[in-house]
């Protein structure tokens with residue numbers, strides 16, 4: 001089956017492995033080879049101010065440039081890596097790469113906050129805090145420029161060890177962001193006590209916002225809730241100007257989505273910083289500022 005699945009090859013392998021199927025070692029080798037051969041690359045997607053389109057940070061999103069399959073998206077290989085114990089190697093590669101990028105942008109005179117996604121398993125590693133600290137030290141970056149995105153389901157495990165890790169990261173000066181908010185099960189009492197600075201409203205609510213009244217009400221309520229907890233709100237998956245206008249009217253702080261920019265290589269962010277009028281992204285940002 002995998003042979004004919006094309007871009008879904010890894011998913012099919014994962015399903016087969018549940019039934020005791022074949023090639024776990026082969027896949028581990030492929031991912032390790034990818035790490036050794038630098039086949040992973042980070043793309044960066046802008047987070048911009050809802051009011052004027054100013055760049056306020058970027059999210060690092062991993063891509064696998066497989067020599068045979070072409071670009072493989074994280075939705076295909078991250079779940080497999082998580083299931084077979086490979087996510088830490090990938091996750092810490094991402095963290096180092098992002099810190100290196102923060103460093104080189106800092107050198108160029110640009111203070112661009114970079115957010116890295118942490119998988120639940122990575123979050124549970126006992127040495128997570130030390131590894132984050134080691135990366136910050138190695139690249140000698142301002143910890144305030146590093147953000148960690150953690151999904152709602154992980155931070156809502158209100159265990160004392162989760163809380164301690166979050167507090168330690170915060171004490172280090174790292175920004176914490178709650179990703180995909182609204183898709184999990186949240187205890188509001190616990191949300192109040194989380195040391196997170198940013199809440200990202202999941203794309204599903206943004207998609208439905210314009211035609212399903214309930215979705216719009218959820219977005220509105222989440223923005224109010226976040227603001228009352230002194231958190232900044234990011235809307236994910238913004239694709240159309242109407243969504244920008246709605247989110248702006250609801251007081252949403254930041255916007256992320258294809259409307260402004262798909263995730264792009266670092267050079268694309270640099271073009272944006274240099275105000276390159278020819279890039280599609282900056283044209284969009286300027287169009288927004290004029291509305």
Ligand code: C2E
Nearest residue numbers: 061062073074075094117118119237238239256257258259
């Ligand atoms: P996420 O953290 O929620 O990232 C947002 C995803 O939505 C990204 O998909 C992004 O490309 C996509 N997206 C952004 N704007 C739009 C839009 O306007 N419309 C639509 N349809 N999609 C949009 P991507 O890059 O495929 O990443 C998928 C997920 O994979 C991420 O979800 C994140 O959970 C995970 N991921 C990505 N990179 C890493 C990584 O380095 N480490 C870990 N652990 N997970 C990662």
Ligand code: MG
Nearest residue numbers: 059117149179
């Ligand atoms: Mg994310």
Ligand code: MG
Nearest residue numbers: 179180200236
């Ligand atoms: Mg997200």
Ligand code: MG
Nearest residue numbers: 180202203236
């Ligand atoms: Mg999401």
